[in-house]
Amino acid sequence: MPKLKDIAKACKSKNAGPFAVTLDIMFDDVALFERVRSTGVISASLIAKLYGVQESDVLFTEYPPAMAWKATLPRPVASGAVGDVDVYGAQQHAPLLDIEIPL
Numbered sequence: 001m002p003k004l005k006d007i008a009k010a011c012k013s014k015n016a017g018p019f020a021v022t023l024d025i026m027f028d029d030v031a032l033f034e035r036v037r038s039t040g041v042i043s044a045s046l047i048a049k050l051y052g053v054q055e056s057d058v059l060f061t062e063y064p065p066a067m068a069w070k071a072t073l074p075r076p077v078a079s080g081a082v083g084d085v086d087v088y089g090a091q092q093h094a095p096l097l098d099i100e101i102p103l
Contacts, residue, residue, distance in 0.1 A: 004042075005097035007032060013092035016072050018079040021089040023047065025096060026068040033067040036101055047071045050095040 004011060009028040016022040025042060027033035036042065044060035051058075051073055059072040077084045086092060 001100040001102050003097065004099040004101060007036070007101065007103075011093045011096045013089050015075075015079055015089040019075055020072050021075050021092050023071045023073075023093055023096060024068060025070075026066070028067065030067060033064070035103055037062070037064070039102055041099065041101055042069050044071065046099070047073065050099075052076075 004025065007027075008025055010024065010026045013021055013023050027036070042062075044058045045055050047058050047060060048055040053073050057074055061070045062068075063070065075084075075089065079089065080087050
């Protein structure tokens with residue numbers, strides 16, 4: 001099975017304020033996006049599992065016109081607080097990269 005990092009145009013993360021992080025998964029091919037979308041693998045429940053949060057804490061948006069998914073979830077530590085390891089939230093996309101897609 002291909003991994004998301006091998007078929008997506010981009011997987012990225014960034015702060016959505018000091019208390020949340022946003023994850024983006026984007027494709028540049030409509031047919032491939034639709035094939036991945038039809039698997040149902042990319043979901044709020046998967047994001048919750050990968051990031052150790054409750055599914056109800058994940059704001060999940062599928063946006064077909066942009067061939068993308070977006071998820072916003074709470075940060076475990078506020079940006080810049082003691083114990084924060086990624087002030088900008090720019091490295092939080094790593095768990096997405098190894099998602100296996102059953103194509």
